[in-house]
Amino acid sequence: MATRRHRSEEKILEAAAALVQEHGYDTTVEMIAEQAGVGVATVYNRFDSKAGLYASVFDRLQPIPTAEAPGDLLTSELVERRLRSLATTLSRHRALALGLQKALSEGPVARLDSLAGPLTAAIEQGQARGDIRSDLEAGEVASLAVTMLLVRVLARNEAPAMSASRVASLLLWGVAGNPQPIARAT
Numbered sequence: 001m002a003t004r005r006h007r008s009e010e011k012i013l014e015a016a017a018a019l020v021q022e023h024g025y026d027t028t029v030e031m032i033a034e035q036a037g038v039g040v041a042t043v044y045n046r047f048d049s050k051a052g053l054y055a056s057v058f059d060r061l062q063p064i065p066t067a068e069a070p071g072d073l074l075t076s077e078l079v080e081r082r083l084r085s086l087a088t089t090l091s092r093h094r095a096l097a098l099g100l101q102k103a104l105s106e107g108p109v110a111r112l113d114s115l116a117g118p119l120t121a122a123i124e125q126g127q128a129r130g131d132i133r134s135d136l137e138a139g140e141v142a143s144l145a146v147t148m149l150l151v152r153v154l155a156r157n158e159a160p161a162m163s164a165s166r167v168a169s170l171l172l173w174g175v176a177g178n179p180q181p182i183a184r185a186t
Contacts, residue, residue, distance in 0.1 A: 009046050011036040017057045017096070025099040029053075051103030057096060058115055062089050075126035080168040082119040083149055087160035087167075090153040101150055116142035123175075132175045145171045 015035035019027040029050055033040045047053040062085065073081070090097040119142040126132035132141075145167055152163045 005046075008036070008038050008042055012038060012043055012046060012053070013057055013060055016053055017060070020054070020057065020099050021093070021095050024095045025102045027099070049103070051100070054096060054100045054103050055115055058089065058093075058100065061093055061096070062086065062115065062118075075122070075129060075131040076168065076172055078122040078125065079119065079145075079172060080164055082122050083145065083164035083168050084161050086115070086119070086146065087149055087153055087164040090150060091160045091163075094154070097150060097154055101154055104147060104150070116146045119145060132172075136175055141171070141175055 012032060016027070016032045019031055019035060023031070029040055029043050032053070033043045036043070043053070047056060116139065120138045123132055123138040123141050127134045127136075127138060132138075148170070149163060149167045152167060153160065156163065
């Protein structure tokens with residue numbers, strides 16, 4: 001049986017998803033609370049900020065990745081799959097993506113770590129294999145990649161797979177275990 005807290009969170013997330021799709025980032029916490037049938041204080045008790053609420057809505061929209069055995073995929077393939085999944089979600093829900101981008105411009109989003117979770121796991125796997133530098137914090141690298149992907153998906157009119165591929169290439173070049181120097185033009 002769902003707890004009262006869980007039910008109110010579900011109502012808030014459902015209201016936020018619907019309203020943001022309709023009104024974009026102009027959706028207020030007050031509008032969300034009213035549609036969910038809860039008080040504004042309840043929304044802020046459940047979610048640390050409007051940005052955290054947006055990230056939580058994305059969590060619900062993001063498909064749960066299938067578990068791959070560590071030896072099944074190359075690190076580059078696994079990272080690109082995770083980014084492609086997120087790029088597809090961002091492309092399908094542009095109003096939410098725009099809201100998340102706006103929220104990121106206003107300050108750090110604590111819940112971004114949850115959006116980046118599957119990518120963090122892929123990066124940690126790459127670190128364990130020696131494909132990715134171990135001196136880097138996997139969660140920070142994943143959050144950076146999510147932010148880069150968000151900007152790219154919103155700024156370019158290209159297929160989500162292309163956005164994911166470009167971000168994966170850039171990311172993996174920068175964090176490779178044995179990075180090759182960039183050739184300088186003379």
